Amino acid sequence: MKYGILGGTFDPIHLGHLRTAEEMVQELGLAKLFLIPAASPPHKHRRPVSAFHHRLKMAQLAIGNSDSLQVLDVEGKRQGPSYSIDTLKELAYSLGPENDLYFVLGLDGFFEIHTWKKYQDLFGVTHFVLVNRRGYQFQDIFPYLDRLGLRYTKTQNPDQVLMESGRWLLHKRSTQMDISSTHIRELVQRGRSIRFLVPDNVMKYIYEKGLYT
Structure with missing residues (x-):
């Protein structure tokens, strides 16, 4: 079975x-997609990050009773920075070799x-699903992979690349919504509405807990 991972x-x-x-x-026919809040993001050191339990709770509120989405607190149970390789290896082990991870x-x-x-080890653990972003082209990954010394094979499908490890890099397009967590935090600080940017129950939680003020 296929399992997706969306961290952040x-x-x-x-x-x-x-x-x-x-x-x-x-798009991928996933059995489930795991949303994984980072407990201590190693690349977010430039600004304070809200306490993990708040970010975990907001994610749980956001998905409600979804059958296809699940929030995991796997990174909150570990000490130190949250590294993707550690999380992916842990999930791969718990799900078993008969299941595939799509990051x-x-x-x-x-x-x-x-x-x-x-x-480098990530490419032996998971497939990658690369979602379109403004200003970035999927074809630009080839010189990047070359610089990293990672071997790959192009396929007839321009949105699929086979890595030497046997894992895939897949290019997928998703609806681009002009929403960012940074902008939401700024709106709260300025006393402006964040309705229709986050689920209503998440908005209520932010106000009740006094986050971002």
């Missing part, structure tokens, strides 16, 4: 995250993968 700081989770998750479940990542984020811990 989710500070806060918003409708753009949820729409991408929903569309990838349908959903924006094209912009993929071009930062050389800064990740043991990034």
